[in-house]
Amino acid sequence: MDLTVAERVEAGRDDFLLVEIERFQGPLDLLLHLIRTQDIEIFDIPIAKITSQFLDAIRGLEATDLDGAGEFLEMAATLIHIKSQMLLPRPGQDEDEDPRAELVRRLLEYEQIREISARMRSAEADRSRRFGKGYVPPRPKRDLFEVPLETTWDEVFEAALTVVMPEPRNRTHRVTTRTVTMEEKAVLILDALKKSTRVEFGKLLLGFKERSHGVMTFLAGLELTRRRMLFLRQTRPFAALWIYRRDDENGSGVEPPGDGDEDHHDEEEGVPG
Amino acid sequence: MNPHQIVEAVLFASDAPLTADEIARADEMLDEDQVEDALQYLRAEYDDAGRSFEVVEVAEGYQVLTRPEYAPYLERFDNVPRPSRLSGPALETLAIIAYRQPIGRIEIEYIRGVGSSGVIRTLQDRRLIDVVGRAEGLGRPLLYGTTTHFLEHFGFKSLEDLPRPEELPIVLRDRTPLGADEDEQARIEEPSVIGDLFEGEPEAAEAGEDQDVADVEGETETAESG
Incomplete structure (x- = not known):
């Protein structure tokens, strides 16, 4: 309890x-x-x-x-x-x-x-005072570091000499606030689906340059899918991604078009990278 | 080679109880009776020689286990966590299942007076009980029974090893419970099936209970998955 x-x-x-x-x-x-x-x-x-x-x-x-x-x-x-x-009172009822x-x-x-x-419980306690085969754990395996090296120091040194140190490069990381919101991308997707039953993912990115647009549009697509507002379809990895409107008359019957390499390139162009 | 040496070799190599029949597979010359004789011989030999282990009859088979007095020494090696002891509710539920198997959840809950689906799941996870069938009737509810592992866990030879109702201090036989007729009284004296006495549970109450429990369970399951 x-x-x-x-x-x-x-x-x-x-x-x-x-x-x-x-x-x-x-x-x-x-x-x-x-x-x-x-x-x-x-x-x-x-x-x-x-x-x-x-x-x-x-x-x-x-x-x-x-x-x-x-x-x-x-x-x-x-x-x-x-x-x-x-x-x-229980009249006439038997006792x-x-x-x-x-x-x-x-x-x-x-x-x-x-x-x-x-x-x-006491039977359980009695039983737990007896031990059978396999109770005592096996000896721990020998530590990996104890395995003798079959390489000589000369070999290691030689190998070290061939290593070319990489040029130090200045990498700047700029952290900025998110200027593209998922909400606006969700609206974009839903607007596009008002006009037609489906839209190709790359189409939604036309006119936007930064990668963040692609990312946010994709996230918005996933979120809307989770909310069961649309379907995402892709016939195979790296093929074009199609976003389908989800409503009753447009069920699972609609198949995405056959995607060739052409579509693949389309998408790549659509996602500025 | 003597039969008892072969039997000893088989027992030595096994980490789980073996039945006499299973041990006899070691040699065409062996049959169950010979195995039993050999076990008898080994037992006496281990006792006489003061070995730290003995042949124990458990789970309808035989297993070589250390004698309890050596527990303090062996417990020092307990770096592999052993399955913990069962909780009160788990034991209670297990006792009901052991005596009344096959038995469904609703009946278990009626006897305990509390919801038991969680406990049943735990017992199933620990392989102490298993689904052994389905009852007739609405929804064909699952019926549970104890497993071989259950016998091993408690060190019972068989279900017969469970405490018999007539050995218990609770007086069930001396007086006829109110409303019990001769028939039921007779069945009270029947060992190992205390439950049969209470078979005639009110149908209506059971059905209502069923409904409630099912609802609650449905809710918790949704909560878990969500």
């Missing part, structure tokens, strides 16, 4: 019933606790008393853990239901129709399961 609330019931008459709800694995666990700590005869549960104690205990539950809280609330409802059935029967069965079964799991 992963209840985040550690609420305590108000200390009243039943001080020993101070309950941290998060300690319990679930409603059955809590019920058993209430029954066992008070030495209640499980085959004759005082339903009214237990119900009110149960409700007190779960009062602190918050709706934040709906999953866990729901399970406790479900049990509360069951208890209240049983309580109401106990109040009703074995006790409304508590199913709950008692569940509690006993749960208690038994808990006992069994305790025994399994």
Whole structure:
């Protein structure tokens, strides 16, 4: 149980019933606790008393853990239901129709399961004290650096002499703010698709010189694809990239045209580099 | 070469339990009975010689394992993290599955009173349980059962090794639970199938629960993938 609330019931008459709800694995666990700590005869549960104690205990539950809280609330409802059935006269019904029967069965079964799991835990601990083949890890592999070099120093020196040092070159990196935005490229793509059902990627770059336009247009295309507003099609690597409008009448039926090397060049020209 | 020497060689070379039948494959002369005899011989020999290991019956087979008293020495080599101990909820769920297999998630949740899909997944990841079939009925829910690895993990010879309900301190037999008829009472005394006693769960409650749990699970799965 992963209840985040550690609420305590108000200390009243039943001080020993101070309950941290998060300690319990679930409603059955809590019920058993209430029954066992008070030495209640499980085959004759005082339903009214237990119900009110149960409700007190779960009062602190918050709706934040709906999953866990729901399970406790479900049990509360069951208890209240049983309580109401106990109040009703049961004319002509045989005694074995006790409304508590199913709950008692569940509690006993749960208690038994808990006992069994305790025994399994000790079996697990016993087993973990025995070891079989392969437990002790193998000796670590010899370090790579310990492998003797088969090269002589002369060879290394000779090789070093043949190395030509590269000319130091001045490289300037200019970092500028992004002047081209993805949003404007998205608008550009969508505008183009208003006019026709598809547009070739390179076409969208005509008139723009900087590489950043190509990059942003491509990113905008990916973003719009992610938002399911268009398709991107390319028949094979480096072929022309086609952007397709995505709407109902234009489904996957439209195939991009066969792209040849021509298209390839088109695209290259379209992306100024 | 004696049969027990062959059997010993096979056991020595294996890092997992082997059944007598599997061991017998080592030689045409060997049959299961001879293997059993050889195992008996080896056991006595290891005991007499005070070896640090013994032949242990586990997971319907035999394996040579060190004796527990040597654990302190061997634990020093524990630089490979061993599978950690199971949590309370995991053990509880595993116990239910072990006794009631094949069993579906809804039934497990009814017995525990809490949602269990996460625990079931963990147990499956750790190969302690597996899907063993599908139930009839709506949605044909998956049924789970324990694996050989489960037996190995707990060092059980077989499922018969699980604690029997009548050995437990909880009184299930001395008194007829309210509403239990003679038939059910009889079944309580049946070992190893405590669960059968509780087969007649209210259909309506189960169906409702099913719905809830399914919804919740659907949500968490979407959350995970998103």
